[in-house]
Amino acid sequence: MTNLTEAAVIVVAAGRGTRMGTRESKQYLQLDGKPIIVHTLEVFNRLPFIREIILVTGAQDRSRCQEWVRDYNLDKVNQVIEGGKERQDSVLQGLRATTLPWILIHDGVRPFVTETHIQACLDAAQESGASVLAVPVKDTVKQVGNQGYVTATPDRRSLWAIQTPQAFRHEDLLRAHEQAEKDGFMGTDDSMLIERIGIKVKVVEGSYGNIKLTTPEDLDYAQFIRTKAAKTGEDRA
Ligand SMILES: Nc1ccn([C@@H]2O[C@H](COP(=O)(O)OP(=O)(O)OP(=O)(O)O)[C@@H](O)[C@H]2O)c(=O)n1
Ligand SMILES: C[C@](O)(CO)[C@H](O)COP(=O)(O)O
Numbered sequence: 001m002t003n004l005t006e007a008a009v010i011v012v013a014a015g016r017g018t019r020m021g022t023r024e025s026k027q028y029l030q031l032d033g034k035p036i037i038v039h040t041l042e043v044f045n046r047l048p049f050i051r052e053i054i055l056v057t058g059a060q061d062r063s064r065c066q067e068w069v070r071d072y073n074l075d076k077v078n079q080v081i082e083g084g085k086e087r088q089d090s091v092l093q094g095l096r097a098t099t100l101p102w103i104l105i106h107d108g109v110r111p112f113v114t115e116t117h118i119q120a121c122l123d124a125a126q127e128s129g130a131s132v133l134a135v136p137v138k139d140t141v142k143q144v145g146n147q148g149y150v151t152a153t154p155d156r157r158s159l160w161a162i163q164t165p166q167a168f169r170h171e172d173l174l175r176a177h178e179q180a181e182k183d184g185f186m187g188t189d190d191s192m193l194i195e196r197i198g199i200k201v202k203v204v205e206g207s208y209g210n211i212k213l214t215t216p217e218d219l220d221y222a223q224f225i226r227t228k229a230a231k232t233g234e235d236r237a
Contacts, residue, residue, distance in 0.1 A: 005102055006051040007122055009044050009165070010094030013037050013057045013065075013108030014083025019215050026213050027108045028061070032226050036213065037065070038072050039111035044104075045076045047115055049122065052076055054097050055108075056083040056090045088186055088193075092177045095170065102126065103173055104165040105190050109213040112225055117206045118165055124202045125167030132167075132191045133206035134160040160203055163210050166190050172199055 017026035027037040037055075044050050053076045057065050062080050069077045079097050083090030091105055104122060106113065117133055124131035137159040143152040166189065168176075176193035180186070187193050191201050209225060211218055 004049040004119065004122055005126060006049050006100070007102035007104055007167070008052045008054060008098045008100040008170075009050055009104040009106055010054045010056060010091060010098070011037075011040060011044070011106050011108050012083065012087055012090045012094065013040075013055060013061075014090040015087065015109075016058075017109075020213070020219075021216065025058070025061070026219075028064075029219070031111065031219075031222055034072070035068060036111050036222075037108045038068050038074070040106070040108050040113075041069075041074050041077060042072065043111070043113055043115060044106070044118070045074050047118060049119070050076060050104075051100060052078050052098065054078070054094045055080045056094045057081075057108075058083060086186060087188075088177070088180065088190075091190060092181070095174050095177060099170070101170050102167065103170045104167045105173075106165040107212055110164055110210055111213075111222070113163075113165065113210045114207065117204070117210065121165050121204050121206075122167045124204045125169075128200065128202040130166075130168045130172065130191070130194050130199050131202040131204050132189070133163045133165060133210065134203050135163070135206055135208050135210075137161050162189055162191065163206055163212070164189070168194060172197075 013027045020026040028035050044053055055077050059082045065080045081093055081097050083093055121131050121133050141159055142150045145151040176197045179197055180193045
């Protein structure tokens with residue numbers, strides 16, 4: 001492992017959590033007595049190679065987020081800014097708020113990411129230019145056409161489920177976002193935007209525990225992970 005150059009992390013938390021279906025946005029739901037977003041921020045806040053954290057949230061949530069930043073001593077969170085309509089718009093707001101040369105992008109609703117995997121992701125990016133955390137898919141994945149029939153079965157050995165964090169050079173990611181904006185292209189992760197401007201992205205194997213809290217059953221699983229971690233004395237899944 002090389003010596004890491006310090007980085008900024010943009011934690012995106014401006015979504016509405018439609019698929020979760022709760023009245024409160026999922027990133028602000030309580031898990032073991034703390035908002036989920038606080039669990040996520042705490043992981044990054046204690047890492048020595050993270051210089052600053054930019055929290056991107058909804059306009060109506062900025063003041064309570066600023067309060068949590070104070071109450072939980074999240075001293076590396078130096079900006080709480082307003083996001084945009086889509087995740088991609090929120091990341092771009094975050095990018096425009098920092099000038100550090102290395103950037104990690106992380107979903108506010110992935111609270112179980114480990115310090116080791118964040119470090120491995122940044123390390124790989126600083127060696128190769130860009131990286132994403134991911135896990136090999138466990139299911140057989142099929143492509144399904146409009147009529148509801150299978151059209152293809154890709155070789156599972158080449159399929160990985162992509163997670164965050166994702167790590168990039170600031171200048172590359174900003175260029176990728178600006179190009180996407182110009183082309184009217186909307187991707188589901190930042191790596192897609194980087195790939196389409198011709199930059200290779202290194203895949204770093206993470207863990208199945210780094211789930212994104214997306215649908216209601218994920219909340220039960222999150223509680224299970226916390227309970228198990230409390231029993232084993234580990235703070236992460
Ligand atoms: N306009 C948006 C949309 C999403 N996100 C963030 O991106 C992360 C991953 O997105 P997702 O799980 O899709 O969250 P939501 O958009 O909130 O969920 P849904 O698609 O179910 O509405 C979340 O931390 C979410 O808050 C964001 O910052 N800005
Ligand atoms: C970035 C991401 O978490 C990688 O898995 C994912 O693509 C976000 O997608 P979503 O549509 O916002 O759930």
